[in-house]
Amino acid sequence: xxxxxxxxxxxxxxxxxxxFNALIVYTIPLALTFESWFFLSLTLVIGILVNVxxxxxxxxxxxxILPGMIFMxxxxxxxxxxxxxxxxxxxxxxxxxxxAQAISxxxxxxxxxxxxxxxxxxxxILQDQDLKFYYVANLDSDNILFGRAVSDDEIFSTSYATxxxxxxxNGEFSIPDGFYQLSGKEQIAxxxxxxxxxxxxxxxxxxxxxxxxxxxxxxxxxTSTSQLYTYDELNDVLINNxxxxxxxxIKDNFxxxxxxxxxxxxxxxxxxxxxKLFSSQRIRGPLxxxxxxxxxxxxxxxxxxxxxxxxxxxxxxxxxxKFQRIYRSVFILPYAIPAFVSALVWxxxxxPDYGVINSWLGPLYEILDVEPVKWLKTKESxxxxxxxxxxxxxxxxxxLITTGALQSIPKELIEAAKVDxxxxxxxxxxxxxxxxxxxxxxxxxxxxxFNFNNFTLIFLLxxxxxxxxxxxxxxxxxxxxxxxxxxxxxxxxxxxxxxxxSSVTIIIFALVLIISAISFRxxxxxxxxxxxx
Amino acid sequence: xxxxxxxxxxxxxxxxxxxxxxxxTFAIYPILFxxxxxxxxxxxxxxxxLIPEGFTxxxxxxxxxxxxxxxxxxxxxTYKVALIAAIFNVxxxxxxxxxxSRLQFKGRRASLLTLVIVQMFPxxxxxxxxxxxxxxxxxxxPFMGLGTHFGLILVYLGGSIGFNSWLIKGxxxxISPSLDEAAKVDxxxxxxxxxRIIAPLSRPILVVIFVITFIGIYSDFILAAxxxxxxNLWTVAVGINTVFIDDFxxxxxxxxxxxxxxxxxxxxxxxxxxxxxTGGLTAGSVKG
Numbered sequence: 001x002x003x004x005x006x007x008x009x010x011x012x013x014x015x016x017x018x019x020f021n022a023l024i025v026y027t028i029p030l031a032l033t034f035e036s037w038f039f040l041s042l043t044l045v046i047g048i049l050v051n052v053x054x055x056x057x058x059x060x061x062x063x064x065i066l067p068g069m070i071f072m073x074x075x076x077x078x079x080x081x082x083x084x085x086x087x088x089x090x091x092x093x094x095x096x097x098x099x100a101q102a103i104s105x106x107x108x109x110x111x112x113x114x115x116x117x118x119x120x121x122x123x124x125i126l127q128d129q130d131l132k133f134y135y136v137a138n139l140d141s142d143n144i145l146f147g148r149a150v151s152d153d154e155i156f157s158t159s160y161a162t163x164x165x166x167x168x169x170n171g172e173f174s175i176p177d178g179f180y181q182l183s184g185k186e187q188i189a190x191x192x193x194x195x196x197x198x199x200x201x202x203x204x205x206x207x208x209x210x211x212x213x214x215x216x217x218x219x220x221x222x223t224s225t226s227q228l229y230t231y232d233e234l235n236d237v238l239i240n241n242x243x244x245x246x247x248x249x250i251k252d253n254f255x256x257x258x259x260x261x262x263x264x265x266x267x268x269x270x271x272x273x274x275x276k277l278f279s280s281q282r283i284r285g286p287l288x289x290x291x292x293x294x295x296x297x298x299x300x301x302x303x304x305x306x307x308x309x310x311x312x313x314x315x316x317x318x319x320x321x322k323f324q325r326i327y328r329s330v331f332i333l334p335y336a337i338p339a340f341v342s343a344l345v346w347x348x349x350x351x352p353d354y355g356v357i358n359s360w361l362g363p364l365y366e367i368l369d370v371e372p373v374k375w376l377k378t379k380e381s382x383x384x385x386x387x388x389x390x391x392x393x394x395x396x397x398x399x400l401i402t403t404g405a406l407q408s409i410p411k412e413l414i415e416a417a418k419v420d421x422x423x424x425x426x427x428x429x430x431x432x433x434x435x436x437x438x439x440x441x442x443x444x445x446x447x448x449x450f451n452f453n454n455f456t457l458i459f460l461l462x463x464x465x466x467x468x469x470x471x472x473x474x475x476x477x478x479x480x481x482x483x484x485x486x487x488x489x490x491x492x493x494x495x496x497x498x499x500x501x502s503s504v505t506i507i508i509f510a511l512v513l514i515i516s517a518i519s520f521r522x523x524x525x526x527x528x529x530x531x532x533x
Numbered sequence: 534x535x536x537x538x539x540x541x542x543x544x545x546x547x548x549x550x551x552x553x554x555x556x557x558t559f560a561i562y563p564i565l566f567x568x569x570x571x572x573x574x575x576x577x578x579x580x581x582x583l584i585p586e587g588f589t590x591x592x593x594x595x596x597x598x599x600x601x602x603x604x605x606x607x608x609x610x611t612y613k614v615a616l617i618a619a620i621f622n623v624x625x626x627x628x629x630x631x632x633x634s635r636l637q638f639k640g641r642r643a644s645l646l647t648l649v650i651v652q653m654f655p656x657x658x659x660x661x662x663x664x665x666x667x668x669x670x671x672x673x674x675p676f677m678g679l680g681t682h683f684g685l686i687l688v689y690l691g692g693s694i695g696f697n698s699w700l701i702k703g704x705x706x707x708i709s710p711s712l713d714e715a716a717k718v719d720x721x722x723x724x725x726x727x728x729r730i731i732a733p734l735s736r737p738i739l740v741v742i743f744v745i746t747f748i749g750i751y752s753d754f755i756l757a758a759x760x761x762x763x764x765n766l767w768t769v770a771v772g773i774n775t776v777f778i779d780d781f782x783x784x785x786x787x788x789x790x791x792x793x794x795x796x797x798x799x800x801x802x803x804x805x806x807x808x809x810x811t812g813g814l815t816a817g818s819v820k821g
Binding site for chain 2: 072335
């Protein structure tokens with residue numbers, strides 16, 4: 001029985017490994033085709049590790065650790081390394097592809113040689129329910145061609161037009177079911193779109209709309225297409241077949257007669273992104289503002305929420321005080337709600353035109369005779385609002401940990417101080433508070449580190465805004481480093497500057513490292529952990 | 534005498550209640566406001582009040598019927614992704630924790646230290662690299678590339694496994710080694726000791742880790758936002774913060790309703806496990 005179950009477990013182990021290896025083997029050629037070297041090396045490392053660990057019995061403990069380790073290496077450690085690599089490239093909109101991919105995109109481009117325009121014929125323009133355009137070209141009774149009209153980008157992926165004699169009954173055009181025929185006026189209204197489209201007849205021949213006629217059928221023309229660019233591998237140049245010009249490589253683009261040809265490709269650029277961050281005035285300025293504010297935001301968030309949390313726990317730390325339990329459960333509530341919900345709700349409350357905060361403050365504005373505060377719309381109001389909301393989010397945590405710490409301070413110490421004639425305040429600042437800080441300070445540093453990268457709150461409450469005017473990149477007064485990075489890479493509206501964003505991430509990494517080092521030094525946590533092992 | 538007694542009460546207790554009540558208002562006002570507004574009959578933010586005049590469920594109905602806001606689809610996606618990721622996270626974390634707690638091997642200390650150091654850097658910091666990595670995976674294996682829940686789950690799995698195995702290991706260390714030594718004498722294999730003794734005894738910490746991980750993933754915005762582009766695949770965090778940005782005034786009732794639905798289960802879960810969660814959080818730091 002035991003032997004059977006052992007044999008079974010061995011068999012199932014080999015089956016699982018076989019499936020795993022099949023996946024690895026399937027991935028390798030694909031990774032090679034797409035030139036994803038990093039991905040390829042990751043796959044190979046994982047593949048080798050898994051096989052070594054599970055085929056042999058030499059690494060027993062690794063059998064337990066490896067599954068979790070694979071995910072940690074792949075999606076935490078590896079991205080950190082990859083991030084460093086990206087920060088030394090020009091990876092950004094217009095330079096997303098590898099050189100080979102860019103060349104293949106360029107070689108798909110076509111043009112129409114001038115001397116090959118000729119033959120004219122009747123053309124009908126149709127549209128289907130999805131508003132896609134279809135052409136019917138009536139060349140002669142043997143060539144009534146029908147098919148989707150596509151733009152140049154789709155020419156190589158679309159199917160050729162088909163001969164459909166059934167579209168003409170007794171020489172009269174009849175509209176096929178499910179299609180709508182565009183009138184002359186509608187064709188004129190759509191003419192810019194239609195000019196770009198063509199009906200693909202075969203590899204080199206297309207039919208295009210030539211003259212729109214308001215009454216009766218419009219006129220089409222046959223054109224032949226030629227490849228616009230040819231890549232000359234030997235000299236590493238692109239040849240423009242329309243103008244016969246030679247386009248050399250300038251850094252990360254081909255350049256024809258002084259014009260950069262899109263798309264370019266990604267290349268290694270050394271420290272250029274870092275140079276930009278530190279020397280380009282219109283990036284360095286905003287980066288300074290953002291870095292300074294990141295520290296201010298994290299520090300003030302901790303101070304405010306700690307102050308409120310401590311105040312409340314001290315107040316409630318009194319024997320015989322009624323409603324303690326109710327107070328405690330209410331104070332936890334803001335912490336129990338996901339931050340992405342709280343940010344949304346506060347954004348509503350703070351709305352300067354309709355929000356409840358301004359209608360509350362309405363009388364005050366009248367007494368002081370000032371304009372209502374444009375919450376989140378000006379630098380000062382946005383920064384105050386972000387701190388206010390973060391205090392609301394953060395004080396319950398501080399309340400919980402300070403309550404715990406207060407209760408663990410021996411009562412005798414306070415009593416003894418009282419006997420010695422200390423007032424309540426004196427014994428608090430001289431005895432309670434210092435003792436409290438011993439156990440709380442590592443948590444405060446942890447909270448600082450958390451808020452240092454509190455993307456959710458900043459991005460969802462203020463969006464980093466209001467914008468800093470005059471910056472080369474999209475950035476605002478409440479942006480912290482991580483939300484600044486996000487705008488650079490994803491949502492800034494000025495393209496995806498992955499390379500530059502990665503170099504900002506490296507700065508964040510360095511700062512987090514410094515914060516953690518301080519925290520470890522300060523609390524000797526590392527020794528404690530080491531002792532624990 | 535009576536006034537003196539009252540004065541004394543104010544000095545001892547009264548002011549405490551006064552300050553506490555101010556902060557009770559601060560803490561609870563936004564929450565009450567959004568709860569009452571989710572069932573209030575007025576149409577927009579302008580005339581919203583804390584105590585509404587009419588009662589209606591129309592905002593909730595609107596959420597379930599508006600094809601442009603597939604709210605319950607988002608909710609389903611969120612629960613699906615968070616549940617799967619949290620389950621695997623705890624499972625893999627437990628396996629690793631067992632080895633760290635019970636097996637002796639070379640490099641054990643070094644790997645534990647590595648875990649602590651790696652966990653200092655939240656995984657979303659390298660989101661640019663994660664984005665570009667999965668951008669390339671999309672070419673090779675589209676089923677786990679950008680825009681898929683599968684890929685997102687993989688990233689979440691990596692994100693907190695180190696932290697989790699560390700906490701679980703700490704708990705397992707408190708289980709007396711005499712138990713597994715006795716089992717070993719009886720001829721139990723490593724796997725049997727894990728399955729029959731250590732894992733069942735670790736259940737309390739596993740539940741807590743599961744809840745912490747689940748809440749963490751449920752509340753994530755940044756990774757879900759870069760991963761999911763298709764509206765039907767969004768999580769709640771991405772959905773409600775992407776759709777409701779233009780017109781807060783008119784959408785206020787629906788915003789309130791969707792906030793209530795998104796927050797209530799998490800708040801209940803959190804309050805239920807509050808003691809253990811804060812205990813766990815003081816050891817590392819996930820939230821706060």
